[in-house]
Amino acid sequence: MEKNLEKRFVRYKEGAEMYSISQSLFERLAKASGACYKIGRAVIVDCQEFEKYLESYKMPPEYFE
Numbered sequence: 833m834e835k836n837l838e839k840r841f842v843r844y845k846e847g848a849e850m851y852s853i854s855q856s857l858f859e860r861l862a863k864a865s866g867a868c869y870k871i872g873r874a875v876i877v878d879c880q881e882f883e884k885y886l887e888s889y890k891m892p893p894e895y896f897e
Contacts, residue, residue: 841869841876850879851886861885 842850848858858877862868865885867878 840879842879843874843876847877847879847882 839846839850844855844859844862847862848855851858853861862877862882865882867881867885869876869878
């Protein structure tokens with residue numbers, strides 16, 4: 833499966849694959865980021881908002897020293 837990081841909205845399963853994390857972790861982070869949209873019975877995640885939130889987990893370089 834080709835990774836398409838240009839896609840703005842994804843479902844949980846596709847997002848988990850894109851970011852190489854489990855679906856449950858992706859769902860939890862997506863909900864915490866406020867990037868979820870419910871359309872009928874489907875939930876889609878705004879990747880731009882998700883990535884902004886993900887940046888808050890960035891470790892400083894001194895962590896690796």
